Amino acid sequence: MNPTRSIHPVTQPRRAVVSFRGVDKHYGTGPDAVRALDQVTVDIFDGDFTAIMGPSGSGKSTFMNVAAGLDDITSGEVYLAGEALHAMDDAGRTVLRRDRVGFVFQAFNLVPTLSVVENVELPFRLAQRTIDGDQREWIAHLLTTLGLRERTAHRPAQLSGGQQQRVAIARALASRPQVIFADEPTGNLDSRSSREVLALLRTAAREYGQTIAMVTHDPLAASYADRILVIADGCIVADHAALSPQQISQLLIDVEEGVA
Numbered sequence: 001m002n003p004t005r006s007i008h009p010v011t012q013p014r015r016a017v018v019s020f021r022g023v024d025k026h027y028g029t030g031p032d033a034v035r036a037l038d039q040v041t042v043d044i045f046d047g048d049f050t051a052i053m054g055p056s057g058s059g060k061s062t063f064m065n066v067a068a069g070l071d072d073i074t075s076g077e078v079y080l081a082g083e084a085l086h087a088m089d090d091a092g093r094t095v096l097r098r099d100r101v102g103f104v105f106q107a108f109n110l111v112p113t114l115s116v117v118e119n120v121e122l123p124f125r126l127a128q129r130t131i132d133g134d135q136r137e138w139i140a141h142l143l144t145t146l147g148l149r150e151r152t153a154h155r156p157a158q159l160s161g162g163q164q165q166r167v168a169i170a171r172a173l174a175s176r177p178q179v180i181f182a183d184e185p186t187g188n189l190d191s192r193s194s195r196e197v198l199a200l201l202r203t204a205a206r207e208y209g210q211t212i213a214m215v216t217h218d219p220l221a222a223s224y225a226d227r228i229l230v231i232a233d234g235c236i237v238a239d240h241a242a243l244s245p246q247q248i249s250q251l252l253i254d255v256e257e258g259v260a
């Protein structure tokens with residue numbers, strides 16, 4: 001595999017929200033072991049919208065699960081918001097995840113019996129945090145910006161797929177987490193809703209400084225990101241600043257052919 005190529009412009013020191021240092025994640029042992037992550041060293045920077053791409057089985061989900069403290073690693077070091085995940089037990093990682101991480105999934109993962117606003121407020125309630133005046137204003141602002149103001153009392157089943165994903169994004173943004181991990185967030189959406197959701201994620205990064213890491217197979221989705229990381233066989237094989245969908249498609253072909 002070729003070494004990581006970086007053309008991302010670094011004009012000033014940027015704060016890493018997630019850092020991998022020489023990370024291995026192996027499944028099984030001996031000759032049959034799968035190297036899902038193989039000596040990965042990379043940073044996800046504050047305020048960046050980063051797309052994580054790569055062929056099926058290349059290690060994208062493993063990367064995200066490790067970054068979010070959902071999976072432990074075989075060796076190396078992983079830092080989330082400056083905290084050493086690799087040195088923490090499950091309970092510590094759960095607290096860190098609850099306080100610092102937001103998630104957006106392909107399947108929306110909303111609670112069907114709760115209203116829109118109750119879904120958005122759920123992370124606060126699960127963390128037993130009271131919602132103060134500032135946070136209530138922020139949530140109201142998010143619901144308005146995301147076009148959900150008239151829908152706050154609706155249940156998820158009364159909303160379109162695009163609206164449900166916007167609720168999931170509002171929920172992820174509500175607690176202003178250090179990083180949002182989005183796993184194929186447009187996988188269940190039509191092209192118009194996909195474009196709206198991607199534009200919202202980009203706006204969240206640009207206007208609110210929200211750090212977002214998004215796994216996607218879709219070059220059009222990745223073209224909304226500031227940075228594109230490509231994983232193949234557990235290694236980061238490409239690291240680019242924003243590219244067009246055509247350039248991303250070509251990059252993925254190059255990676256499959258081993259020329260990236």
Ligand SMILES: Nc1ncnc2c1ncn2[C@@H]1O[C@H](COP(=O)(O)OP(=O)(O)OP(=O)(O)O)[C@@H](O)[C@H]1O
Binds near residue numbers: 061
């Ligand atoms: N629990 C597990 N046990 C054994 N092998 C696993 C496990 N989870 C993942 N793997 C293997 O690790 C490698 C990376 O898997 P991963 O799910 O991270 O890839 P991916 O890039 O997210 O794939 P996809 O795009 O198909 O979702 C694959 O070879 C996969 O089969």
